[in-house]
Amino acid sequence: xxxxxxxxxxNIFSLTAALERQNIAYGMVNTEADxxxxxxxxxxxxxxAGAAMKKLEQTGLVNAIKALKKPVxxxxxxxxxxxxxxxxxxxxxxxxxPLNTKLFDKELGIKIxxxxxxxxxxxxxxxFKDVPVDTQFYFVHSYFIEYNPTFDIAAVNYGNKFSxxxxxxxxxxxxFHPEKSGEAGxxxxxxxxxxxx
Amino acid sequence: xxxxxIIPCLDVKxxxxxxxxxxxxxxxxxxxxxxxxxxxxxxxxxLVFLDITATHERRKTMIEMVKSVAKQLNIPFTIGGGIxxxxxxxxxxxxxxxxxxxxxxAVKNPQLIEDLAKTFGVQFVVLAVDTKHIxxxxxxxxxxxxxxxxxxxxxxxxxxxxxxxxxxxxTSMDHDGTKQGFDCDLLGKINKMINIPIIASxxxxxxxxxxxxxxxxxxxxxxxxxxxxxxxxxxxxxxQELKRNNIPIRI
Numbered sequence: 001x002x003x004x005x006x007x008x009x010x011n012i013f014s015l016t017a018a019l020e021r022q023n024i025a026y027g028m029v030n031t032e033a034d035x036x037x038x039x040x041x042x043x044x045x046x047x048x049a050g051a052a053m054k055k056l057e058q059t060g061l062v063n064a065i066k067a068l069k070k071p072v073x074x075x076x077x078x079x080x081x082x083x084x085x086x087x088x089x090x091x092x093x094x095x096x097x098p099l100n101t102k103l104f105d106k107e108l109g110i111k112i113x114x115x116x117x118x119x120x121x122x123x124x125x126x127x128f129k130d131v132p133v134d135t136q137f138y139f140v141h142s143y144f145i146e147y148n149p150t151f152d153i154a155a156v157n158y159g160n161k162f163s164x165x166x167x168x169x170x171x172x173x174x175x176f177h178p179e180k181s182g183e184a185g186x187x188x189x190x191x192x193x194x195x196x197x
Numbered sequence: 198x199x200x201x202x203i204i205p206c207l208d209v210k211x212x213x214x215x216x217x218x219x220x221x222x223x224x225x226x227x228x229x230x231x232x233x234x235x236x237x238x239x240x241x242x243x244l245v246f247l248d249i250t251a252t253h254e255r256r257k258t259m260i261e262m263v264k265s266v267a268k269q270l271n272i273p274f275t276i277g278g279g280i281x282x283x284x285x286x287x288x289x290x291x292x293x294x295x296x297x298x299x300x301x302x303a304v305k306n307p308q309l310i311e312d313l314a315k316t317f318g319v320q321f322v323v324l325a326v327d328t329k330h331i332x333x334x335x336x337x338x339x340x341x342x343x344x345x346x347x348x349x350x351x352x353x354x355x356x357x358x359x360x361x362x363x364x365x366x367x368t369s370m371d372h373d374g375t376k377q378g379f380d381c382d383l384l385g386k387i388n389k390m391i392n393i394p395i396i397a398s399x400x401x402x403x404x405x406x407x408x409x410x411x412x413x414x415x416x417x418x419x420x421x422x423x424x425x426x427x428x429x430x431x432x433x434x435x436x437q438e439l440k441r442n443n444i445p446i447r448i
Contacts, residue, residue, distance in 0.1 A: 013293035017268045047318040117200045117447045140320045
């Protein structure tokens with residue numbers, strides 16, 4: 001059963017709806033004790049990374065999340081939270097994966113936010129099991145996670161190459177929105193729920 | 198590569214989908230939730246719902262519709278119509294909307310754009326602009342095109358981008374309902390001027406018009422209503438056509 005960290009950063013209606021369509025059971029994580037109830041944890045998030053980090057800190061869950069040994073999936077800003085630092089609000093984040101979250105460079109001649117469906121080059125990783133090659137996922141963000149071959153499990157090109165998905169041990173993050181990425185996104189959520197804890 | 202988006206627009210009145218020719222003469226085109234699911238299946242990249250008669254009393258009906266759509270739909274969607282304050286936007290966000298579109302309320306109170314962007318992020322705020330060519334100028338119109346303003350379209354869009362709009366939905370009233378093609382000149386001009394995504398709207402009649410607007414104007418997305426609702430253009434056919442023309446598209 002999936003526990004969704006309920007820290008007030010953005011709307012989770014679409015995420016819970018996607019889980020329901022996949023018949024994946026879920027509940028909310030409000031306290032440290034709640035983290036024990038679930039086999040898998042999702043950290044959702046939209047909006048401002050610095051503001052989201054402050055909200056997460058207010059829940060008092062930071063240390064408990066960092067200590068988790070079960071599969072954890074950060075989505076969008078939730079993914080950025082597991083990195084070290086974001087240029088958005090010059091914020092220090094959870095630092096579970098030592099990567100930086102950076103602002104897209106306007107000088108690259110790209111529209112910001114990066115909005116829409118983009119092809120993802122993913123590695124052989126259980127999170128992308130049975131996802132067809134060259135599948136596109138739905139992105140909407142102005143900040144990105146720097147590419148680093150050690151932690152990258154899926155890369156995407158927009159202005160420059162950056163990470164669409166990262167992993168370190170039991171911690172996973174996806175920049176795109178699986179709950180909005182059609183069947184492929186639903187497959188990915190299913191794959192996450194099937195990861196052995 | 199980032200794909201160009203194809204966006205069916207569903208005009209909603211009292212929970213039903215309608216489409217006006219030049220914004221009048223509304224015809225019933227079905228149940229929005231059912232239509233939305235159909236479009237997602239066909240390969241639509243995103244949907245826009247415009248509540249064309251949004252009033253305070255009808256807000257609750259709209260929220261219920263948004264929830265039903267969000268439960269079924271696995272692609273993003275935008276809700277527009279009658280959003281005048283943060284609380285309206287928040288209710289829609291919590292009901293599962295990915296973006297909200299504002300039009301008249303932003304013209305009357307430009308600060309709303311900034312407030313929405315600061316509260317929910319720029320990615321949540323779509324500015325819809327209805328524009329009409331008058332005496333050599335492009336002029337912003339309100340209330341579904343019935344009310345002329347003093348704003349020049351180019352200036353207004355530039356200002357909205359500075360205030361925090363995350364995307365522009367530009368409807369050419371001269372082209373809307375004509376099925377003679379998008380206003381590629383104006384769209385191309387605006388596209389070069391701004392650094393946020395732009396959705397072309399108004400004038401789609403056949404698949405070639407979509408190819409043309411992506412190739413000539415370089416827009417990020419193209420929106421249409423009746424040609425999709427009445428099956429005059431099928432999205433899978435349209436996408437094959439775009440692919441043949443080397444336009445990046447999600448199949």
